[in-house]
Amino acid sequence: MPKIKTNSGAKKRFALTGSGKIKRKHAFKSHILTKKTKKQKRNLTHFGVIARVDESNVKELLGLK
Secondary structure, X not given: OOOOOOOXXXXXXXXXXXXXXXXXXXXXXXXXXXXXXHHHHHHHHOOEEOOHHHHHHHHHHHOOO
């Protein structure tokens, strides 16, 4: 049985926490930042956690399933 390859796009975008949840970065933080407020940019800096409905799809892409 061959090994499952990890999706290379997914491994750059997601990371596992110690408790097994999947972290993600917020969108809209890469460019066109001059028109966004300081508060918006500050709040986009923090990591979020993947929604439960998307968890199985992301785990499959990362080869965890």
